[in-house]
Amino acid sequence: MEGMNYPELVQTVLARHTESHLAKGTEIQLIFDNQKNHYLVIHLGWEGEKRTYGSVIHIDIINGKIWIQCDFTEEGVANELVELGVPKTDIVLGFRSPHVRQFTGFASV
Template sequence: MEKIEKYQAIILNFLQQYEGEHKDGETYVLTDTIHHHYQIMRAGWDNLNHYFLRVRIHLHIKPDGKIWIMENRTEDEIAEILVDLGVDKRDIVLALLPEHVRELSGYGV
């Protein structure tokens, strides 16, 4: 449980300070501290004709304490940032990759 609380604090701090490149619209930080899902969403209008609502980042801390990167629609290497912030590389799972490729990633499986 200590690891989950530590990683939750790291993720919340990261998301609150996150600044991606934004053209139009608004950024929302969504946190579910009970089920341990954390997201950054963007919403707004493209060219004043098309409304968008997009998940930019989705992280999930599983019960075993591993952080699963479920979505990363940014140019930033979220896994590397998390390692720099104190997350053990073996506790990061790149859910975006097929299972057989994750083993080669250098991160957790």
């Protein structure tokens, strides 16, 4: 959509996910590569003797579209972006197989 700053919108949405009620010893980190348009929310730390590490959200911006590569949030990052005015045709659910994307209501590529 004309005039929308997708990197800024993605960073705003991801920043909301740092406010978490995680167990003691764990944290959420935001990792932004603004030059290559890669954006991550990482969960890491310790829960007792068990190491915790992984991507909670991974988004890339590719050819003007927002690709959601990984999303382990309850509300869904795609829905949050739509609420901010991003058209569904500019959001690709990259975690869905290519032949299923056409049925999601979002962009297929």
